[in-house]
Amino acid sequence: MTTATDHQRMEKIVSLCKRRGFIFQAAEIYGGLNGVWDFGPLGVELKRNLKDYWWRVMVRERDDVVGLDGSILTHRAVLKASGHEDTFSDPMSTCKHCKRLQRADQIWPQIEQSDWYDALAEMFALGRLDTPNLQRWAETKGRRDAPNLAIVRNFPVTLSWLSERLERTGGGAELPMREFVQHLATEQFNQTGLVTPCPHCGGELTEPRPFNLMFRTNMGASGDDETSIAYLRPETAQSIFVQFKNVLDTARKKLPFGIAQIGKAFRNEINPRNYIFRSREFEQMELEYFCAPEDGMRLLDYWLEERLRFYENIGIPRAKLHVLTVPDADRAFYSKGTYDIEYEFPFGVQELEGVAYRTDYDLTQHQNASGKPLEYFDEETKAKFVPHVVEPSAGVDRTVLALICEAFAEETVTDEKGKSETRTVMRFHPRIAPVKVGVFPLLKNKPDLVAKAREVHALLKPHMMTFYDEAGAIGRRYRRQDEAGTPFGLTIDFETLGERGDELRDTVTLRHRDSMQQERVKIADLLGKLLPQVM
């Protein structure tokens, strides 16, 4: 459950993200674009660090995974074969009374399964759909199960329209049952025409509106005819499946092996929500790990553990993660097992990543649709088969948001004079922190300090993201970096210059963000000390 406190916490996080330059609304000066966000200077560093670390552990440090960068514009046939085009272009209707949103093509099957339909169907079958029977039904079962059906709400008016219609068509005998039900749902025929009732309450449904979760576009000069249709990909996975054969032929890999990809994907979500959590344009980090059929279930569990370890390594504690074993009923029909890795966001426990055993569904679909063999020949067993696949699929933006939520902290600090104030600090793991180290001359108006500080800055710059700041009091600069989540601060002072003896010459103050503790470090030792912590 989310509470008011969680809500306030989330608002503070959103505010900080804007104030410090992590996340901005897209096209803000034009009023914003629904469900689309831009990453500012700190946000892009954070996001890049996350992606780089994923790529490092998922691709570069493994012998059994190679990378791919597929196109965003996607051939229509790809998404036809994958099932996306059909699944995503259903017309949707809304009930004007109970407000339920439903797939238009499933309305009649649902009506025919509904409680209120049975008695009507029976009367219809027996030829007993006369006024007294209808009225009795409307006042009893109808009132209970379909309170918003026109014949229930307004019996006389609806009946008069129905009678008129029956007269014109020469009695109800030729009228199909569905049309009859539509008449019972129609209160003002002249205004609305025949109404299809809501399966849940009998209320009037809106005209079906096509709702396609995929963004469609047109390619080529010829413009907008059927043949020019292309889509922005709704997931990165499909280009991996489509290029499976090419990678297999060129990368010299044997099963089991994986193909990894990081990239943008687009879904025209009905309702983007929760800050950047559900956006219409988002980024995925996906691995398709191909294997023999008998290894699928084992590898599903293997990858779940690998991925949980990943989140711990970027600073999201295991205790804040939940593993949901997706029940059979909620799983895609082709999946033999799916785990959702969820995080405790302030707005609720929500999915960061799905780890799914997708069987050989995708490759088989593309093999059948393209007519090109996508099989694997095992030299040892001499067996030829379509590989199965386990897919850990993570949301970049969701994980960035989780990192931000996890890092955000407010603490009360009391100074020497006993005055207490709030310190806002982003406790990012040094590995993913946008800026690794702040470099400060203790005082701005002492040229020797400034020169030395610039020297130290230049030393570190090629190796990690740094920030140089000489403006204002030193404490102020520390606190500013706390809000940005910079784990280390280096201050060049008079000791550095050798004014307190040679012992301290060329040493600097290293200040730690979380503890605010300081230590003395030789400039020559800085890289060796800091680099391992930020890698």
Next chain:
RNA sequence: GCGGGUGUAGCUUAAUGGUAAAGCUGUAGCCUUCCAAGCUACUGACGAGGGUUCGAUUCCCUUCACCCGCUCCA
């Protein structure tokens, strides 16, 4: 898509049918020997469009965005 709420400077908040105010932040300068010190100056806002009005940030309508609830989430 429906219902409810909210939109004034980067942030937090004022006021007003008649020149939009402040604190913090930011920037520049002075000062400053380790945790948002001080002084000076500056930048900067009524989400957008239309209507009513002599005049609208204020009243009305539309629209956009964000938040909450439903719904949706292959």
